[in-house]
Amino acid sequence: MWAALRGRAKDERQYVFQAFDSTILIAAIVTHAASGFLTWEFGKLLLVALPGTPCGAWLGLRTDHRLTDIQFNKVVYYLLAFSDVTLLASSSWSVLAPR
Numbered sequence: 001m002w003a004a005l006r007g008r009a010k011d012e013r014q015y016v017f018q019a020f021d022s023t024i025l026i027a028a029i030v031t032h033a034a035s036g037f038l039t040w041e042f043g044k045l046l047l048v049a050l051p052g053t054p055c056g057a058w059l060g061l062r063t064d065h066r067l068t069d070i071q072f073n074k075v076v077y078y079l080l081a082f083s084d085v086t087l088l089a090s091s092s093w094s095v096l097a098p099r
Contacts, residue, residue, distance in 0.1 A: 010069045 008016070032038055067075065 010064070010067075010072050013072075014064065 064072070
Protein backbone atom coordinates (compact mmCIF):
# COMPACT_ATOMS: atom_id res chain seq x y z
CA MET A 1 0.00 0.00 0.00
CA TRP A 2 2.81 2.39 0.87
CA ALA A 3 4.36 2.04 -2.59
CA ALA A 4 1.00 2.58 -4.28
CA LEU A 5 0.20 5.63 -2.18
CA ARG A 6 3.62 7.07 -2.98
CA GLY A 7 2.78 6.90 -6.69
CA ARG A 8 5.37 4.27 -7.56
CA ALA A 9 5.17 2.51 -10.92
CA LYS A 10 3.95 -1.08 -11.10
CA ASP A 11 7.47 -2.51 -11.47
CA GLU A 12 8.76 -0.55 -8.49
CA ARG A 13 5.82 -1.71 -6.37
CA GLN A 14 6.51 -5.30 -7.38
CA TYR A 15 10.08 -5.00 -6.10
CA VAL A 16 8.84 -3.50 -2.82
CA PHE A 17 6.26 -6.30 -2.43
CA GLN A 18 8.83 -9.00 -3.14
CA ALA A 19 11.36 -7.58 -0.71
CA PHE A 20 8.72 -7.16 2.00
CA ASP A 21 7.27 -10.64 1.48
CA SER A 22 10.71 -12.26 1.52
CA THR A 23 11.63 -10.43 4.73
CA ILE A 24 8.37 -11.45 6.44
CA LEU A 25 8.70 -15.09 5.38
CA ILE A 26 12.31 -15.31 6.55
CA ALA A 27 11.39 -13.67 9.87
CA ALA A 28 8.49 -16.10 10.29
CA ILE A 29 10.62 -19.19 9.68
CA VAL A 30 13.37 -17.94 12.00
CA THR A 31 10.80 -17.18 14.71
CA HIS A 32 9.20 -20.60 14.27
CA ALA A 33 12.59 -22.27 14.52
CA ALA A 34 13.56 -20.29 17.62
CA SER A 35 10.21 -21.10 19.27
CA GLY A 36 10.45 -24.80 18.54
CA PHE A 37 7.48 -24.89 16.17
CA LEU A 38 9.38 -26.61 13.36
CA THR A 39 7.93 -30.04 14.04
CA TRP A 40 7.26 -33.00 11.76
CA GLU A 41 3.64 -31.87 11.52
CA PHE A 42 4.81 -28.45 10.33
CA GLY A 43 7.10 -30.15 7.81
CA LYS A 44 4.24 -32.23 6.41
CA LEU A 45 2.06 -29.14 6.07
CA LEU A 46 4.93 -27.31 4.40
CA LEU A 47 5.30 -30.10 1.84
CA VAL A 48 1.58 -29.86 1.07
CA ALA A 49 1.68 -26.06 0.67
CA LEU A 50 5.03 -25.74 -1.09
CA PRO A 51 3.93 -26.76 -4.62
CA GLY A 52 1.43 -23.90 -4.64
CA THR A 53 4.16 -21.31 -4.27
CA PRO A 54 5.78 -21.61 -7.72
CA CYS A 55 2.34 -22.07 -9.29
CA GLY A 56 1.11 -18.86 -7.68
CA ALA A 57 4.29 -17.01 -8.66
CA TRP A 58 3.99 -18.18 -12.26
CA LEU A 59 0.32 -17.17 -12.44
CA GLY A 60 1.12 -13.81 -10.85
CA LEU A 61 3.89 -13.08 -13.35
CA ARG A 62 1.69 -14.00 -16.31
CA THR A 63 -1.11 -11.82 -15.00
CA ASP A 64 1.20 -8.95 -14.10
CA HIS A 65 2.53 -8.58 -17.64
CA ARG A 66 -1.02 -8.24 -18.99
CA LEU A 67 -2.18 -5.53 -16.59
CA THR A 68 -1.80 -1.78 -16.82
CA ASP A 69 -0.94 0.23 -13.71
CA ILE A 70 -4.60 1.09 -13.12
CA GLN A 71 -5.73 -2.51 -13.57
CA PHE A 72 -2.97 -3.68 -11.23
CA ASN A 73 -4.15 -1.20 -8.58
CA LYS A 74 -7.73 -2.43 -8.93
CA VAL A 75 -6.66 -6.07 -8.54
CA VAL A 76 -4.64 -5.24 -5.40
CA TYR A 77 -7.50 -3.23 -3.89
CA TYR A 78 -10.08 -5.92 -4.67
CA LEU A 79 -7.87 -8.62 -3.15
CA LEU A 80 -7.36 -6.48 -0.03
CA ALA A 81 -11.10 -5.86 0.23
CA PHE A 82 -11.82 -9.58 -0.17
CA SER A 83 -9.26 -10.36 2.51
CA ASP A 84 -10.80 -7.80 4.85
CA VAL A 85 -14.33 -9.13 4.33
CA THR A 86 -13.12 -12.70 4.89
CA LEU A 87 -11.33 -11.74 8.13
CA LEU A 88 -14.35 -9.80 9.40
CA ALA A 89 -16.73 -12.63 8.54
CA SER A 90 -14.61 -15.30 10.21
CA SER A 91 -14.07 -13.24 13.35
CA SER A 92 -17.76 -12.28 13.48
CA TRP A 93 -18.78 -15.91 13.06
CA SER A 94 -16.55 -17.01 15.94
CA VAL A 95 -18.03 -14.31 18.18
CA LEU A 96 -21.67 -14.80 17.14
CA ALA A 97 -21.73 -18.58 16.69
CA PRO A 98 -23.73 -20.46 19.31
CA ARG A 99 -21.69 -22.55 21.67
